[in-house]
Amino acid sequence: MGxxxxxxxxxxxxxxxxxxxxxxxxxxxxxxxxxxxxxxxxCDLGGLIKDxxxxxxxxxxxxTQRFKALVAQITGGEPLLRKDIxxxxxxxxxxxxxxIVLQTNxxxxxxxxxxxxxxxxxxxxxxxxxFPDKRHDEFRRRPGLYEHLEQTLPRLxxxxxxxxxxxxxxTKANLKEILPLAKKAADWDVYISYSAYxxxxxxxxxxxxxxxxxxxxxxxxxxxLVALTKQDTHVTNPECSLQNTLKFFxxxxxxxxxxxxxxxxxxxxxxxxxxxxxxxxxxxxxxxxEDFSQxxxxxxxxxxxxxxxxxxxxxxxxxxxxxxxxxxxx
Numbered sequence: 001m002g003x004x005x006x007x008x009x010x011x012x013x014x015x016x017x018x019x020x021x022x023x024x025x026x027x028x029x030x031x032x033x034x035x036x037x038x039x040x041x042x043c044d045l046g047g048l049i050k051d052x053x054x055x056x057x058x059x060x061x062x063x064t065q066r067f068k069a070l071v072a073q074i075t076g077g078e079p080l081l082r083k084d085i086x087x088x089x090x091x092x093x094x095x096x097x098x099x100i101v102l103q104t105n106x107x108x109x110x111x112x113x114x115x116x117x118x119x120x121x122x123x124x125x126x127x128x129x130x131f132p133d134k135r136h137d138e139f140r141r142r143p144g145l146y147e148h149l150e151q152t153l154p155r156l157x158x159x160x161x162x163x164x165x166x167x168x169x170x171t172k173a174n175l176k177e178i179l180p181l182a183k184k185a186a187d188w189d190v191y192i193s194y195s196a197y198x199x200x201x202x203x204x205x206x207x208x209x210x211x212x213x214x215x216x217x218x219x220x221x222x223x224x225l226v227a228l229t230k231q232d233t234h235v236t237n238p239e240c241s242l243q244n245t246l247k248f249f250x251x252x253x254x255x256x257x258x259x260x261x262x263x264x265x266x267x268x269x270x271x272x273x274x275x276x277x278x279x280x281x282x283x284x285x286x287x288x289x290e291d292f293s294q295x296x297x298x299x300x301x302x303x304x305x306x307x308x309x310x311x312x313x314x315x316x317x318x319x320x321x322x323x324x325x326x327x328x329x330x
Contacts, residue, residue, distance in 0.1 A: 025285070026309045027263040028069040029276065030060060032088055033077040034268060038105050039141040040128075042169065044201040045077055046141075055270040057087035063266055064095025067285070072097035073305065074122075075276075077268075080108040086120050093121030101126050103167060106149050107142065114156050118163070126193070127153065129166040130174050132184040139173065150188075157189040165191040165236060167304065170245065171207035172197075175214060178221045185234040193236045194225070196245045198301035200277040209249040222246045241307035253299035254306075260285070260293035262309035277301060 033054065039046030064072060072092050079085055079102060092100055102117060103126040114125070129149065130139045136146040157164055166185050170178060178194065185192035199205045209218055222242050228235045229242070237245075248254045260274035264285060267273060271281040274292045277300075282288035 023261075025067055025069045025261070025263050027071040027073060027305050028063070028067050029073040029075050029263070029265045029305065030063075030088075030092070031075055031077065031265055031267055031276070032079045032082050032085070035081050036076060036078045036105075037081065037107055037142070038078070038145070040105075041139050041141065042171065042197060042202060042204070042207055048081075053269040054082075055268070057084055057091040059091075059270060060088050061091040061095035063270070064092050064097050067264075068096065069263075071099045071101060071308075073101045073103060073126075075103040078105055078108070080104055080113065086113070086116050089117055089120040089122055097121070099123050104128070105140065105142070105145065106152065107145055109152060109156075111152075111156065115159070118161060123163060125164045126167040127164060127190075129168055129181065129184075129192075130171070131177055132180045153190055154188045162191075165193050168192060168194050169197045169303075170194055170209070170218070170249075172209055172214060173207055175209065175217055175221070179224060182225070182228065182233075182235055189234075191234050191236050193304055194242070194245065195304040195307065196248050196302040198277070198303065200300050208252075210252060215250060218246060218249060237307075238311065240311060244307060245302055248302035254302045255299045256310070257296055257298050257301075257306065258293070258310055259296060259298075259306070260288045263305050264288065275301075275306075276303075 033049070033052060034045055035048045035052065036043075036045045037048075074085075074089065074092070079088075082088065089100060089102070100122050101124045102122045106127040109125070109127070117125075127149065128140075130136050131146075134146045136149075137143050153164055166181065168174070168178070168181055174181070182192055197207050197209075199208055209215060222245065225235055225237065225242050226239050229237060229239055244254065259278065263275070265273045265276055267279075267281065272283070272285060272288055273279045273281055274288055274296070278292065278298065280292065282291065
């Protein structure tokens with residue numbers, strides 16, 4: 001997460017307590033479309049889907065009221081391709097979401113829709129960035145993308161909302177750029193959050209870290225990132241999630257996945273799936289938990305939403321000083 005207000009901090013803390021007590025999901029990801037204007041090398045999506053079945057904005061309010069999740073993540077595909085994205089955000093906010101994250105590749109992000117989406121309720125813009133230069137274009141297979149981000153994000157950060165965060169998946173390809181990406185976040189006055197690449201989407205293990213030299217570099221990088229998290233920094237990961245990211249790559253898996261229990265995904269047509277990588281559709285959460293979650297043995301990812309949702313309540317409490325350092329009073 002990036003910076004948030006004192007009132008948001010109080011709401012998040014009380015909501016976290018309620019979610020543990022009531023066994024509610026901590027996060028619901030709304031995949032509002034599977035269409036995308038990039039064809040990223042680590043993703044199985046890309047291109048436009050004609051006649052995609054999509055639920056209407058008001059239905060997102062009903063879903064948000066039903067799940068009462070702490071965090072609502074709006075994702076895709078590329079959510080800014082939805083012409084009614086502002087109405088979707090407004091509906092989710094009206095449904096009672098305490099914290100709304102919009103995940104985007106940033107190509108369609110501009111001053112106009114940024115301010116509109118802030119007004120409607122987006123608390124954080126999570127913008128994908130894999131390299132601190134134009135190599136990002138090649139990885140995302142979208143010429144001009146990095147230049148657009150370079151021109152746009154620093155300008156948007158000047159509004160002072162403190163709500164823009166790089167979303168960076170650690171891969172074999174960008175391993176040596178992890179610290180330069182943190183510096184880039186500082187230069188642009190935005191935040192950065194790291195997660196682990198998984199081959200679940202494409203089956204391509206070329207981007208996985210599994211060799212001694214790569215892992216040794218990663219250990220050194222993680223140690224430096226942990227040191228940064230103890231300062232007034234632009235790196236937002238809790239120390240435990242960084243250490244678990246290292247463990248994931250060392251082991252090749254992370255056991256005890258709680259997909260469907262601590263988090264779930266709503267597809268564009270309104271159906272439910274446990275996560276973005278397991279797409280068997282369900283009508284209700286109870287059905288999904290009985291059929292999938294109770295027997296789930298998958299440990300093949302450690303993405304950002306999992307790292308936060310699987311932190312224990314005590315771990316969240318322990319990390320409160322780091323959260324508080326990110327507060328901005330507005």
